[in-house]
Amino acid sequence: MLPGNTSDTVRQYFSYLIRHPAFLGALIGVLAAFSQALLISAGGPEAYGFCVACHTRDLVNGMTNIIAGTSLALAPISGNSVLPVMSVGGVLIGAYLSARMYREHKVKRGGLKDYAVYFLGGFIVLQLAMIFGGCPYRAALRTGYGDITALVFIITMAAGVIVGTLLMLRRAQEEEA
């Protein structure tokens, strides 16, 4: 095979790989374990490498504590460090860079009612996630760490998704009829 073809093939495989969710899943799993091995001296909890809900809580409450001098609760790892965990900020930046780079950045507006529904949805999902102690991602990490309650969470989450999907399906069929 010619060298040019080889590099094309490698590039194709690479492009396929970074577009596949399973690759990202494997990456998050290993990197979360790595970041715990690296950073756990700063404070707990365990299996805390990546979590959208908890890290949003830490980022918002940590920055509010620093700026406004309040003492809102956050995880020890963020409370002990000079700045709280920044992964959600990183996700926003990374996704923005990717969307810009591949020309997928598109402004989509909705009605005032949509905004209210989504705001309320985010609010409620965060309360539920905080009561459980993690979003779907930390639930997966906790399951990998050996936490049975997190496995129960994932199973009932799948049940909730199925019920929600069937509800949407029925509503769509009623609109058609």
Place this chain on the structure above:
Amino acid sequence: MATGILPTEVAVYAVPLVTILLGILIGFLAQRSGYCSIGGFRDYVLFRHTRLLSGYLTLIVASFFGYLLFWFLAPAAMEHFFWALTRDPMSPVPGAPGGLVPVAYLLISVITGFFVGFICVLLGGCPIRQTVMASEGNYKAAFFFLGMCIGSIIFAAYVSGWFTIFMRSIGFGG
């Protein structure tokens, strides 16, 4: 107290730096692949598509092997791996409101899990997908993210305390 590879004095500076780099990498790839945990189950139910679902299931398996790997490499950092064997199997890894009886945590997992799945599928994505869509310029997802931000202050200031009082009052206090 678990000790990681980095000593405490270095780790307190490394935390924001390492997590922001991790976040940028995850955000970039999540935008590329349309990664979503809730969407995985939804696509499977609707179309029998396994692409997104494979991402979430891989995460569970990979995190187990990742923790296993670093348990060999840095055992002091993985103090309670494997949780179900080193601790009471029904107790959760800390992060949730503490001081409740084990059965309460099981009940919490069932109820919160169901409603997180239900609400997120109606709004079209799990928290990470909403965050990525907000970065792509979707205003509705941005309001979801804003709801999470305001929600975290309200949770820490009020809901957390109310919840503990409520659980104790119905007899789940440990």
